[in-house]
Amino acid sequence: MSAHQTTAPFQSTIGSAPIGSALIIRWVHPSPEGPVSPLDVGRFLLGRGEKCRTRLEAEAVSRYHAEVLLDGSGPRIRDLGSKNGVHVNGARVEECPLQAGDVLRLGACVGVVVAREPELVGFGEPFPGLLAGPVFWPVLDAARAVARTDLPVIIEGETGTGKERVARAIHSWTGRNGAFVALNCAALPESLAEAELFGYRKGAFTGADRPSQGHFRAADGGTLLLDEVVDLPLPLQAKVLRAIEAREVVPLGETRPVPVDVRLVAAAQTSLHEAVGQKRFRADLLARLDGATVRLPPLRERIQEVPFLFTRLASRHVSRLPALDPRLIEALCRHDWPYNVRELDLLARRMMALHESAPSLRVEHLPDRLTLSGQSAIGRADPPRAAGAGRREGRSTPADDVRDFAALTTALEECGGNVSRAAELVGISRPRAYRLIRAHGELDLEALRSGR
Incomplete structure (x- = not known):
């Protein structure tokens, strides 16, 4: 692969790609490096059957699970009477138009609709x-x-x-x-x-x-x-x-x-x-x-890479990675990741510390803030402002405070109550971290530092 320019601008693919051959479905679970389904023909099948253009060999996938249709109005997916249904952005659908940023779940398979890269590369x-x-x-x-x-x-x-x-x-x-x-x-x-x-x-x-x-x-x-x-x-x-x-x-x-x-x-x-x-x-x-x-693109614009990143980051902390439930992968793909890869890494470390012995990692193991964030589809709303980006100390909004405090709480647990280190992980100043702690009054720093 080669680079022909010294400047690397990044154009967001979320909700901005044209219909037709400019879109693909990249299947990211059970394998984070799964197959690709180009949306470039009028109709094709998804499932385990021999006639399927993309064969999805996973649990709970029907032989002919769904079909993808492409016409003048753009691509759409239709359930073919499957037992376990077609889910788009967490909701079960019979038929639904597709656009960049949509997260699909068919049985135990999870895919993300993204813009086709000029050169298809791996991980x-x-x-x-x-x-x-x-x-x-x-x-x-x-x-x-x-x-x-x-x-x-x-x-x-x-x-x-x-x-x-x-x-x-x-x-x-x-x-x-x-x-x-x-x-x-x-x-x-x-x-x-x-x-x-x-x-x-x-x-x-x-x-x-x-x-x-x-x-x-x-x-x-x-x-x-x-x-x-x-x-x-x-x-x-x-x-x-x-x-x-x-x-x-x-x-x-x-x-x-x-x-x-x-x-x-x-x-x-x-x-x-x-x-x-x-x-x-x-x-x-x-x-x-x-x-x-x-x-550098924010993680919300790298959503097809999230399962791969999570798997590799989590594997660094355990000898054996538990199985990953497809609903967990779906939730990870739908989170907006305001703190980007740093937040994903912190989550992976936290989940391995708390649930390493579990037979599988499930959506129930996620912090509430992640499961709640997945209730709105990525790409269907304005992208969130990055933590700390574009605002100076003293000009934060109540929403900023809630989001920053949630991330700070997780970071403090990971850092054993070290406020300086936690603030650095979250991307806020130490004075702001202490202000958030005082304002909420829900954290026992001494307990975190002593491991109680």
């Missing part, structure tokens, strides 16, 4: 820790092409989409011998930001009892990731610009510049061009960073 792990399927793999292919250039890179994506992992992959693909160094700009105290970036000599300021090389020099010969780069204070942005242009830094307390050779990768949840328009980011710094942009 795998193209870089350690990075799991990819038909939607995400071309994005990584483009990132690999960018890595072979000397261009600076911007990675855009909602919280939990894997920006740091992709940055690590880019560093590995460059072949540079220096270290990969990641700096979360949002977590930098403004008073120490310059020292953290450029280093300092001993005694440069109160508390500087030993020298520090800083992140730029730590990444010399390698790659420096400036995560949440839009949160760099504006005065410091000017100094970062100078360091990039001069290829040198001046540590605090020193007068002589130190040369550095750094491949720069910047990451942000939202467009840096929008941040420039909002006067939050310097246009001249953006001009220096804007060599190539890799846009």
